[in-house]
Amino acid sequence: MPTLQIDGQSVTVEDGINLIQAAERLGIEIPHYCYHPGLSIAGNCRMCLVEIEKSPKLQIACNTIAGEGAVVHTQNARVKHARAAVLEFLLINHPIDCPICDQAGECKLQDYYMDYDGQESRFALEDKVRKHKARDIGPLIMLDQERCILCTRCTRFLEEVTGTGELGVFERGDHCAIDLFPDRRLDNRYSGNVADICPVGALTNKDFRFRARVWYLDHTPSVCTTCATGCNIDIHHRRGEVFRFRPRHNPDVNQYWMCDEGRLSYKRVQGEGRLLQPVVRDSGGWAVRTWADARAQVVGRIRDALATHGPGSVAGIVSAQATNEEIFLFDRLLRAGLGGALGALSWSPADATFDDFLIDADKNPNSAGLRTLTSGTTDLATLLAQAREGAVRVLLLLRADLAAPFGSEMLDALGETVGCVVVLDTHFGATAEIADVLLPIATFAETDGTFINRAGRVQRVRESVPPPAQVRPGWQALSELLADVRGSAVPIDASAVFSELAADHVPFRHLSYSRLGEQGQRLDPGTDGR
Ligand code: SF4
Ligand code: SF4
Ligand code: FES
Numbered sequence: 001m002p003t004l005q006i007d008g009q010s011v012t013v014e015d016g017i018n019l020i021q022a023a024e025r026l027g028i029e030i031p032h033y034c035y036h037p038g039l040s041i042a043g044n045c046r047m048c049l050v051e052i053e054k055s056p057k058l059q060i061a062c063n064t065i066a067g068e069g070a071v072v073h074t075q076n077a078r079v080k081h082a083r084a085a086v087l088e089f090l091l092i093n094h095p096i097d098c099p100i101c102d103q104a105g106e107c108k109l110q111d112y113y114m115d116y117d118g119q120e121s122r123f124a125l126e127d128k129v130r131k132h133k134a135r136d137i138g139p140l141i142m143l144d145q146e147r148c149i150l151c152t153r154c155t156r157f158l159e160e161v162t163g164t165g166e167l168g169v170f171e172r173g174d175h176c177a178i179d180l181f182p183d184r185r186l187d188n189r190y191s192g193n194v195a196d197i198c199p200v201g202a203l204t205n206k207d208f209r210f211r212a213r214v215w216y217l218d219h220t221p222s223v224c225t226t227c228a229t230g231c232n233i234d235i236h237h238r239r240g241e242v243f244r245f246r247p248r249h250n251p252d253v254n255q256y257w258m259c260d261e262g263r264l265s266y267k268r269v270q271g272e273g274r275l276l277q278p279v280v281r282d283s284g285g286w287a288v289r290t291w292a293d294a295r296a297q298v299v300g301r302i303r304d305a306l307a308t309h310g311p312g313s314v315a316g317i318v319s320a321q322a323t324n325e326e327i328f329l330f331d332r333l334l335r336a337g338l339g340g341a342l343g344a345l346s347w348s349p350a351d352a353t354f355d356d357f358l359i360d361a362d363k364n365p366n367s368a369g370l371r372t373l374t375s376g377t378t379d380l381a382t383l384l385a386q387a388r389e390g391a392v393r394v395l396l397l398l399r400a401d402l403a404a405p406f407g408s409e410m411l412d413a414l415g416e417t418v419g420c421v422v423v424l425d426t427h428f429g430a431t432a433e434i435a436d437v438l439l440p441i442a443t444f445a446e447t448d449g450t451f452i453n454r455a456g457r458v459q460r461v462r463e464s465v466p467p468p469a470q471v472r473p474g475w476q477a478l479s480e481l482l483a484d485v486r487g488s489a490v491p492i493d494a495s496a497v498f499s500e501l502a503a504d505h506v507p508f509r510h511l512s513y514s515r516l517g518e519q520g521q522r523l524d525p526g527t528d529g530r
Contacts (some may be wrong), residue, residue, distance in 0.1 A: 002067055002068040002070075004069065004072065005067055006026055007073060009026050011038065012300050013066050014351045014355070018062055019066055019199075019388045020035055020048060020062055021066075022059070030037065030048050030074050031048065031083065031270060032061070033090075033151045033199045035048060035062035036153050036197055036256075037256070038157075038161070039159060039161075043062060046060060047086050048060050050073060050074045050125075051072070051078055052064065052071070052072050052073075053073075054071075058078065058079065061074075085113075085278040087123070090410070091109070091121065092123045093146070095128065095146040096125070096411070097201065102186050102208075104201075105215045109149065109199070109200045123337040126361070129174050129175060130145075130146065131148075131177050136356065137166075137167075137180050139490060140191050141191055141192070141194060141204070141206065142203070144202050144203075147180055149200055149202075150179065152169065154194040154203055155169065155178070157193060158186075160364065161357075162188045162189075164188040166184045166188070167180060167194075169363075171418055188258050188368075189474050192258075192334070193247065193256075196256075212243050214236075217237065218238060218464075219234045219239050220235045220528075221233050221235075221460075221462065222234070222445065222462055222464060223451060223459045224245065224262040226259075226262040226265045227359060227362060227363050227364075228363075229454055230451055230520075231248060231257070231358060232250040232251075232253055232518075232519070233250040233262070234247075236247050237445075241270065242269055242270055242445055242465060242468060243266070245263050246258075248518075249524045250519050250520070252520075253520075254481070264503065268420065269443040270465075272377050274427055274428075275426060275428055278293070278439055278470065279294070279435075279438040280294055280297050280437050291439075298420075299435075299485060300392075301422075301436075302314055302389070308393070311338065311340060312391060313391065313394065314381055314392070314393065315378075315386070315395050316395045318331075318370070318374070319347070319364070319398070319401070321365065321366065321399040322370070323444070323447070323475070324366065324450045324498070325459070325474075325475045326450065330396075331373060331374060331397050333396075333485065338485065341377075341392075342374060342378060343377060344371075345405065346364050347364075347404065351497065360454055368452035369450070369458075372452060372507055373501075389417070393419040393420050394419060394422065395418045396422045397421065397423045400431070401425065411431060412434075415433075415434035421437075423438050426443050426471075441471060441472060441473065442474065443467075444461045444465055448460070448472075448495065458508070458521055458522070460513065460521070460522055473494065475494045475497050479491055498509055498511075499512060511523075
């Protein structure tokens with residue numbers, strides 16, 4: 001634990017961290033391009049030069065370990081002069097692209113020029129070295145060689161993280177350029193990360209380019225729900241529209257990265273196929289209803305079934321797409337409230353992609369939560385067999401798409417034999433087609449809740465955008481159904497539901513929304529549901 005001085009302030013830091021990180025502890029920014037905490041040190045951009053007393057020359061902070069007794073200056077005239085000189089050098093051949101560059105607003109060349117340079121170029125426009133612009137180098141990535149400052153973050157990522165090595169540095173001197181190796185495309189499963197780490201507008205994301213100016217976007221911390229890893233993300237949104245997902249650092253889950261499939265999954269949370277209003281099937285077909293009417297229909301059918309056929313006539317199936325809060329309330333409604341049977345569904349395609357890094361073959365965000373919260377539930381095959389035989393009169397499906405795992409024949413059979421199918425879901429699909437009551441609930445980008453990832457880490461999702469007007473968060477829809485059935489009070493928010501869950505389930509007892517924070521917490525050791 002060395003103690004050193006940076007700009008006159010004393011700081012004690014962990015062993016082995018560099019001067020950029022040590023300065024961060026004091027809130028001091030040392031500008032840098034090539035340094036990235038998730039990659040090896042290259043030390044090529046020289047933007048991080050600082051003065052260390054007793055060292056005759058300026059030193060690069062990224063490759064200097066914070067040492068006991070060091071006295072470091074990051075703001076003196078010598079350092080400022082060096083920074084301005086480095087920026088002038090980096091900008092010699094840089095194109096005048098800022099007005100049309102989609103990196104504007106998150107470009108470190110723009111930011112550092114304004115903070116540390118501000119001088120006019122001494123280099124004539126016509127003397128700039130021309131390179132390739134707007135080259136489509138992969139399904140997700142566009143390359144502009146002229147904007148590149150040759151920091152090699154991208155090549156190091158492709159060598160050290162994915163091990164795929166599609167990009168390299170070619171030529172010499174001011175003709176140096178980043179390019180694809182012959183006959184290669186940048187098409188690995190994590191390619192989008194290179195656009196995140198490129199500090200300038202040389203590598204941009206084709207899916208996001210020119211769709212929004214980044215300074216208008218708000219960010220909400222969340223987690224990806226496309227597989228069981230639960231990579232931490234920020235949801236970038238504006239005026240109720242989600243524009244992109246970007247990875248958020250969590251050393252216990254995804255470090256700094258996410259896969260392309262998860263990155264593009266933002267498209268599924270809004271758009272086509274959304275269920276937008278409660279709908280009830282009557283003799284004339286489907287009819288739009290208010291929430292109160294639709295709930296009254298559900299409760300009436302449940303009461304009829306219980307009165308005529310007894311407790312076994314009501315059943316529910318919840319999938320590992322549901323949040324812990326929803327699973328908890330659904331279980332309370334089905335088993336404690338109605339004495340019915342509960343089935344748990346965690347299904348992924350047999351040919352689901354996976355690797356030994358982040359991508360998991362389990363394509364559900366909450367299989368561990370489902371296991372933890374639904375012990376003692378009815379075997380799903382048995383429950384479905386009973387339903388096919390006509391023993392189930394009311395079947396509630398919570399985010400449970402039965403079409404993919406069981407096929408259309410099973411759905412048709414359920415549609416025939418079950419008196420009333422109630423579907424609580426986000427999108428219309430084959431399962432929704434057999435519904436007698438459709439209750440539209442929020443996507444994970446529109447609701448507060450928690451998931452448990454494959455390593456037993458409880459992580460929060462947050463309402464980043466409001467759900468459409470007639471769509472309710474799942475926890476609210478279920479709480480209102482519970483209130484109708486049992487007369488219980490409706491919790492004020494998802495956090496209150498989580499508190500009840502934590503009081504009921506031992507593995508969660510030490511947890512609350514505030515304790516989960518932005519990085520999540522593990523369940524009690526040994527109780528992660530595996
Ligand atoms: S393309 Fe971007 S990340 Fe790659 S070397 Fe150039 S500036 Fe760095
Ligand atoms: S690895 Fe899984 S959780 Fe991570 S971004 Fe990809 S799909 Fe999402
Ligand atoms: S960040 Fe230190 S040399 Fe580039």
